Amino acid sequence: MRYVNKWSALLLAGLWGCGEPALESQQQQDFGPQTATVYQPLSASTRPGMGASVYSGGTTFRVWAPLAKTVYVKGDFSGWNGIALGSEGNGNFSGDVSGAVKGQKYKFVTINQWDGSAEHADPRSAWQENSSGASIIYDQGTYFWKSQQFSTPPFNEMVIYEMHVGTLYDSPGGGPGNWTSAIAKLDYLRDLGVNMVEVMPAFEFAGDFSWGYNAAYPFAPESAYGTPDDMKRFVDEAHYRGIGVIFDVVHNHYGPSDLPMWCFSGDCLGSGGEYFYTDWRKNTPWGSTRPDYGRPEVRAYIRDSMMSLTNAFRADGLRWDATKYMRTSDGNEGNSIGDAWTVFRSINREINSTQPWKISIAEDFGAGDSITNDATSDTSGGGGFDAQWAGEFVHPVRQAVIESNDANRDMNAVKNAITQRFSGRHTARIIYTESHDEVANGHSRVPEEIWPGNAGSWASKKRSTLAAGIVFTSPGVPLMFQGQEILEDGYFSDGDPVDWNKLNSFGGIKTLYRDLIRMRRNWSNNTRGLRGGNVNVYHVNNTNKVIAYHRWDVGGPGDDVVIVANFSGTYFSSYNVGFPRGGLWYARFNSDWNGYSSDFGNTATLDTNANAGAKDGLGYNGTIKLGPYSLVVFSQ
Template sequence: MRHNVLSALLLAGLFGCGEAALEKQQGSGQETAQVVQQLTSSTRPGMGATVYSGGTTFRTWAPLASRVFVAGDFSSWGWVELGNEFNGNFSADVAGAVKGQKYKFVTRNQWGSDAWRADPRSAWQENSTGASIIYDHGEYWWNAQQFSTPAFNDMVIYEMHVGTFHDSPGFGPGNWNSAIAKLDYLRDLGVNMVKVMPAYEFAGDFSWGYNAAFPFAPESAYGSPNDMKHFVDEAHYRGIGVIFDVVHNHYGPSDLPMWCFSGDCLGNGGEYFFTDSRKVTPWGDTRPDYGRPEVRAYIRDSMMNLLDNFRADGLRWDATKYMRTIDGSGDIPSAWQVFRSINREINANKPWKISIAEDFGGGDSITNDATSDFAGGAGFDAQWTAEFVHPLRTAAIEQNDANRNMFAVRDAITQRFSGRSHARVIYTESHDEVANGHARVPEEIWPGNAGSWAAKKRSTLVAGITFTSPGIPMMFQGQEFLEDGYFADGDPLDWGKLTPYGGIKTLYRDLIRLRRNWNNNTRGLRGGNVNVHHVNNTNKVLAYHRWDSGGGGDDVVIVANFSGTSYSSYNIGFPRAGTWYLRFNSDWNGYSSDFGNTPSANTSTNSGAKDGMAQNANFAIGPYSLLIFSQ
């Protein structure tokens, strides 16, 4: 873990109240307290540290404490006593406390013992075990004022881990500024949303981020709050929205500022956490107590902090199944209050911002409307779906053509939640799917030979299905240049793979442009309608029709060959008469020199019913290839 040496010296030397001295005072009671000032409670709004002209209002929730103090640079680390509001909060206006100064709270429990605490609502941490830092959200000047969040049916998401996205092995992880350096690349690739894995202060410098300890404070190893805002600003400047991953199914479990915050642990972690069987999660006994209004407010405020202060375009809620259940079973009704109240507020005030659940089991109830805090569904706009990723990965990884199940692929393409085509996020690679015993799709196809013909062909085939199916398509960082192995928080992306696999990157770019209807001739790929009209499970060929309103430039037909056999003249039904133009052929050798360049071409329909359609047409299609036709 990094330590700020200068800060430690200042605290220990100049103020005579460094971390060692603070630890000596912990639990020693009032007799050793350096109380330099006693203040009355504040009438100003705000929780945590809120800057005003000439000072800072400090307010913290400590319902089991008898007294609460704040100490920091502004008091030479002497204790300033906060006023008791007699509602669980303690607050005061501290003149001379200004942005950039460090501080901590001291809570005295009912037995007279004192404990030093970082601010659970800290907006800026020197590190996960260090002091909180006063921060003014109004100080950042935003540049990208005209950005508009893409419509849900136009979103193409790129999942990013800041620490590994653009970094070199050794030293610290990547950061906001190193990620900014690759935003031009993402813009040119065509993605218009990045989904950032959790980037809030966690223990240590290297992590996936799902052990967040401070849900209001950006991870210090990645940069300051202004650096995080600068990343969002630069993304918006390039037409890219930002979705932040949030974790409220558990906290930590280490370095938690809110753990036993008032000095009474209540048998587990104190007032912020469940203290009965509901405390247990797969990641520790740190599930927040959703039944407490103050904890629900804590979660809500952290979400709105991202949407408002950091101008996020959406939220992806991690493992909501482990918010609403104990271990996959055993309902926690108060979690539904969290879902419904926050999603209803977002829909009422910021309906263009997307709220996504990772649930895997709640079905339509997750994306059904929340009619009230106590009724209806959870109110999410979309959810990640196992019903897509697992059949597609299985179809790609299977070594024997005869075992590929085209009916399972069909069902993956047509599956939807709550009757809405874009209520699901679809992908073949995500942080979970390329770790935890799994690897990247090309690596799974041929372990140790992810650059092989078979790995390239079959991984790009299922990528083609992803970008042409109803839903919001997502890719994981490096997928577009055949990153191999598995994801690890200390293993940066190998950008050198862009040299040998630049053609694969171009393939992804072309798919993204077609998905987003860049040339105004594939509008149906953004539409909500799909008909898988041709399923040949013997020869492993599948075709489907996508459309929005229908007609020229709208109707799209996709053909996918999941076999190693090339067909010189394959016949399927088409929805409209006339010439159908080939917009994409994944077998083009411009994507990879070892691709077959099967002479697929434009085709004209013949009269005669086929596959439930009035027209039919012939075309060539290569092995493990995907074709896209439109008029």
């Protein structure tokens, strides 16, 4: 039957406009010059899909609005006149709109139980004109993928480069960088040896400049960066170069501004409506916008946004931001939110069962071993994450190189950082010295913190690259932050692009990182142990600030690796350490080589014979030269 009531007559006459002709394919009735076109209410659709799902000849619209009395869709396809959707009786309203096609704009209008109306973009919008504008119909199946043979690297072979689309490759002033400009740096990253990029949140947020952690539309790529097809092309081009893509996702809070789902049904329930907690659990450090993980429909909303990335966008992994603020209200374990564990487990189980080669990473700091182990333990009792960011690594290693006084460096803390692991798996932790959090929020880049205002100094170069050497030779999945390899200074800002001119000044430092990455990935087939899970930190000299450790997978020539690191400014002309086997050990890497920087000492750390004789609990020992603030790597 056709609808006519006081609300619709008023709204159709004014708010919806009648500037464009109605579609002939929809039944309509003209109520005279004082009203706009009125459409016959649609029956609920039998087609699948939430949001806007394109079919041949039209689009199915389906939206969850459990507290609404009526829901309309309007857009370019209807001259912005409203079409009533059919109720499915489960909180969903849906309908098939013939003639609605990809690229047309649309919005929903909800009528609450008091006949109040509100206009919203689609909470599941896959394409937004901007954060406060209309949704745009998008067909996920129309992009043609050219890279069909890509395989995600195994976890133990991953080397991750964290990047921000808006600042990776851009010029100061004007708008932010975008997917196309980021693609232009992929050849560089491939040549550096990176095989995974982790993209800071790139989903529609308020304004054009942001870190991305204020995402308002978890299904829609940020419009300032480009279209959904542009985002797919970035993934496609990365895959074409052998690089996987991890997307950073935010579900501990939304927005808090420009939220399409806020009070969606027109009943705010005393706060934000059905999508959000409305009691003490709503409060987060970033606003009172924590989604209600206890509602199956909200869990489905989060799940579908994740699967859109791993399926439609072919992502190779997900990095879940601040999971501690999903499972607690304020980071305090006493204020736990048990519903969050259901979200973790259900989604990670699905990824593990359908695409187990894709990595799921939690950011979950400061909760103690029992909780952090739970995050990465299996879904029968834990969160089921493959890995989590390791604060237990980054903080002691940064401290050991930022400290200005050699006497205060703690080699036992460095040892613990190297050996710490979650759930007994070496790949269950992401290790780094620079990330978006560690180079802002009161922190700076490591070279900057070593010598504020003089990040290009000898001390900054030596000690920051020493820390990088620990990252790439320790058990774990190594990560670096954009520009780290060219000694970026200062702190990270969403309006300050990476200064690629630093390649001219610090190209040797970039080569140092390239060499570390190649060793970590066993490019020359003589450092396989760096991909293995075994480590023995057998030499800890806290007086002279030297540490040595053995890495291996199955052991033997080409597998066993010995690392010796000097955290002091002292040059050692003859330093004796243990070796796990006798014979000749080849010097594969020396961070003091002056090819990396002309002011490095070029200490002659040469191939070394390990002779029989107990040392450091091992059966053999060898004597080497060791430069200040330097790391050397040996293998057979």
